[in-house]
Amino acid sequence: MRTLVLLLVVTSVLSHCTxxxxxxxxxxRANGNSDNLAQPLQDYTFDQWWWxxxxxxxxxxxxxxxxxxxxxxxxxxxSNKAFTSDYCGGYRGMNFPNTPEPWAGNELxxxxxxxxxxxxxxxFAIAYKSDPYQVQPSDFVVFSVVHDCIARQNQSFSIPNLxxxxxxxxxxxxxxxxxxxxxxxxxxMTPFVCNVTNAKSDAAAVDVANAQPPRKCYDPSSCTMGxxxxxxxxxxxxxxxxxxxxxxxYSTVYGWREGAQKDIFVNTNPYTYASKSTxxxxxxxxxxxxxxGYGSRIRSDNTSTFLVDGGAAIVSPNCQYICYVEAxxxxxxxxxxxxxxxxxxxxxxxxxxxxxxxxxxxxxxVNNYDKSGNIQWSTPMTQGVxxxxxxxxxxxxGQLVLSDALGRNRxxxxxxxxxxxxxxxxxxxxxxxxxxxxxxxxxxxSDASIIIAGWxxxxxxxxxx
Ligand SMILES: *[C@@H]1O[C@H](CO)[C@@H](O)[C@H](O)[C@H]1NC(C)=O
Ligand SMILES: *[C@@H]1O[C@H](CO)[C@@H](O)[C@H](O)[C@H]1NC(C)=O
Ligand SMILES: *[C@@H]1O[C@H](CO)[C@@H](O)[C@H](O)[C@H]1NC(C)=O
Ligand SMILES: *[C@@H]1O[C@H](CO)[C@@H](O)[C@H](O)[C@H]1NC(C)=O
Numbered sequence: 001m002r003t004l005v006l007l008l009v010v011t012s013v014l015s016h017c018t019x020x021x022x023x024x025x026x027x028x029r030a031n032g033n034s035d036n037l038a039q040p041l042q043d044y045t046f047d048q049w050w051w052x053x054x055x056x057x058x059x060x061x062x063x064x065x066x067x068x069x070x071x072x073x074x075x076x077x078x079s080n081k082a083f084t085s086d087y088c089g090g091y092r093g094m095n096f097p098n099t100p101e102p103w104a105g106n107e108l109x110x111x112x113x114x115x116x117x118x119x120x121x122x123x124f125a126i127a128y129k130s131d132p133y134q135v136q137p138s139d140f141v142v143f144s145v146v147h148d149c150i151a152r153q154n155q156s157f158s159i160p161n162l163x164x165x166x167x168x169x170x171x172x173x174x175x176x177x178x179x180x181x182x183x184x185x186x187x188x189m190t191p192f193v194c195n196v197t198n199a200k201s202d203a204a205a206v207d208v209a210n211a212q213p214p215r216k217c218y219d220p221s222s223c224t225m226g227x228x229x230x231x232x233x234x235x236x237x238x239x240x241x242x243x244x245x246x247x248x249x250y251s252t253v254y255g256w257r258e259g260a261q262k263d264i265f266v267n268t269n270p271y272t273y274a275s276k277s278t279x280x281x282x283x284x285x286x287x288x289x290x291x292x293g294y295g296s297r298i299r300s301d302n303t304s305t306f307l308v309d310g311g312a313a314i315v316s317p318n319c320q321y322i323c324y325v326e327a328x329x330x331x332x333x334x335x336x337x338x339x340x341x342x343x344x345x346x347x348x349x350x351x352x353x354x355x356x357x358x359x360x361x362x363x364x365x366v367n368n369y370d371k372s373g374n375i376q377w378s379t380p381m382t383q384g385v386x387x388x389x390x391x392x393x394x395x396x397x398g399q400l401v402l403s404d405a406l407g408r409n410r411x412x413x414x415x416x417x418x419x420x421x422x423x424x425x426x427x428x429x430x431x432x433x434x435x436x437x438x439x440x441x442x443x444x445x446s447d448a449s450i451i452i453a454g455w456x457x458x459x460x461x462x463x464x465x
Contacts, residue, residue, distance in 0.1 A: 016040065016079045017111060017150050019174035020088040023065040023192040025054035025132070032091050034081045040186035042234050049235040051191050055132055064169050064195040067126075071198065072156045073144075075174075083110040083153070097154035113150050113178060121250030122149035122176035124157050125230045126194065128206060130167040137237065140173060141211045141227045141264050145256045147427070150176060160260035162196045163203035169195050175230045180247040181421055185234045204265040210273065211264075213239035213381070214254045215409050216420065218397060220430035223255030224408045226271050227264040241380035246414055252427045253420050262436035275405045278391065282317035294322075300360040301389040307358040314394045321398035325368065330356040330376055332368055334398060334413065343398045344413045348376035362388045364410055366402060379411045386410045 018037040028036040041049040067073050076084045076094060084090030096109035100116075113119045125140035144157040172194035177187050207227045214231055217223035231248045233240040240248045250256050257263075263270055281297045294315040298305045307314065309325035316322075321343065323334045330348030335341065346368070348356060353370035360366050364386050368377040379402060386404030393401050402411040414420065 017077055017113065017176065018079075018188060018190045019192070020076050020078060020081055020084045020090065021065050021192055022063050022087070022089065023059045023194065025051060025057050025059070025191045025193075026089075027054045027057040029057065029089065032081055032089055034089075035079060037081075037190050038079045038188075040184065041189060042184070042186040044235045046236045049187075049189065050137070051132065052189050054191070058132065059193055064193050065172065066197045067159045067162060067172070067194050068197050069159055069162045069199045069203065071159055073124075073159055074154065074156045077150055077153050077155050078110045080110060094153040096152075098152050100151060109153055111150050111153060118178050118181060119148060119150055120177070120179045120247075121145055121147045121256065122174065122188075123230060123250045123256070125173050125175060126162065126206065127171040128163075128166060128208065129171055130165070130169050132171050132191070132193075135171050137232055137239065138211065138229055139171075139208060140230050141206050141208050142175070142230055142250075142256075143206070143261050143264060145250050145258060145261065147251055147256070147258050149250070158259035159196075160262045160264070161203050162199060163205055164199035165194070165196050169193050173230070175250070177231060177233060177247050177249055179249060179421055180245040185244050185247060187231070187233045187235065189230075204267040206264050207266045207269045210269060210271065212408075213385070214248065214256070216242075216248065216253055216412055216414070217255050217409055218253070218399065218412065218420075219395065219401075220252070220255075221432045222401070222403075222407075222409055223433070225255045225257070225263055225433070225436075226269045227261075239381070241382075241411070242414075246420070249420075252429060255433075257429050257433060257436055260436075268436065271406060271408070273387075273406065275387065276407045278405070281393075284315040284317055284319035286319040296394050298358065298360050298392040299389060300362050300364075300391070303359075306360075309354055309356045316394045316396050316398060318396040320396065321394055323394045323400060325356045325358050327354055328352060330354070330368065330370065332358055332377060332400075334394070334400060336398060343415050343417070344400075346377045346413070350376060360390050360392050360402070362390075364388065364390050364402070364404065366390075366392055366411070382411045 016038040028034040076088050078084050081090050082092050083095055085093055099109055123142045124144040125142045127135045127139040129135050143160055173189055173191040175189055211227040211229050214228045215224055231240045232238045242248045281295055294313055296314050296317050307325050310327045313322050313324040322337055326333050329351050332346040333342055334344045355371055356368055358368045363383050365383040366379040367375045370376050387406050390404050395401055400413045404410055
């Protein structure tokens, strides 16, 4: 026993954690000292990471994790099964179930996220299928998020108005990605058999057909929310485009509301899937900066807006930031006009192949082509995701944002200053998000009153600056 304790203390510098319950798929079920499910998933083939490689090891017949509709589900999280209750297969119990409050004592709690900075949210997702072999990655929809997870072993998840499961069971999974500040780029997936209890007979279906991969959003008023798939990252067949050390998180930066995700149903999904009129292109007007006449937008349906290196540029409407393709290097630059610093750049693979041309294609792909028409830089995972025509704007925040015809963000560049890692996972949900109950489909207001209410929120938010 002494050896076991020592080993656990030694390994606690690494972030490892999982959800434990008899309903999990667990090929190491008989082992009360197992850390199999807590192993991170990284650089694996699809068969290795999908279902945590445990598809063949379902729970006993009839064993389910109950999700009370419109209620709370309490779970046990730990780096090792030993530190869970008898019921979950452990024998030592949770040692500090409800720490940190404040963040303290966590080194001893078998949470294995010692630093507050390391955690940025975990999530539960559900697939309305009873046969695990039929579940595809796009079948899972995230229905509950805890922003400061993993902060405590004894964790409660809020359950939205989920409808009943087919054949008395659904497939669920726990997901977690820790911040890259922890030093590694990994994801966690722990599937289990779940069942919705207290379901209302008129509860609307989850809008899985319109679920999308999450995308980052620094501007809360333009986050793509509604039904979304879990974030699959750093293994074969990912749905997240983030590079290494830029971990996507179940946090406000990705538009995740705290708690129950109420906008995932066919009658609450805020997206109508109807084309919206494109917002008018705003332009910088400042003769001193010599940017007059520059637009702020590249459009897939107007080839005259494509950026060719050697002079063409787009400038943010507030005149602060400029984007151009650098002659010779072919890099796409986003530069702060005040101090001349690059906020971000996308490098061409090969220098010296001018002219380079930055194009937004009708299928959502943004490519930088060299003189021979070879692609030198590309947006990851934007092709065919969304509805054209697409536009790439440089915003007043100094960022390139790719939007589709439905107004959804399809891609944004990150910033070299790492600002997303500075977002605290406990940041309150931005007021413009509302609580997810209000819907364009079911509310009685006219669109105009919604827009006015939205702007009132923006003005209230702005008045804090
Ligand atoms: C776990 O948390 C729930 C509330 O979320 C509480 O009722 C329960 O007593 C806690 N269990 C332990 C062991 O602290
Ligand atoms: C799932 O929940 C439904 C509704 O409460 C119930 O009829 C069914 O027996 C449950 N399934 C299992 C496996 O417990
Ligand atoms: C296409 O873009 C150019 C350059 O910004 C602009 O002058 C022209 O009016 C645009 N054409 C259309 C049809 O929008
Ligand atoms: C742009 O430069 C100015 C002057 O150094 C600075 O105050 C501002 O924060 C910079 N903007 C960004 C987004 O870095």
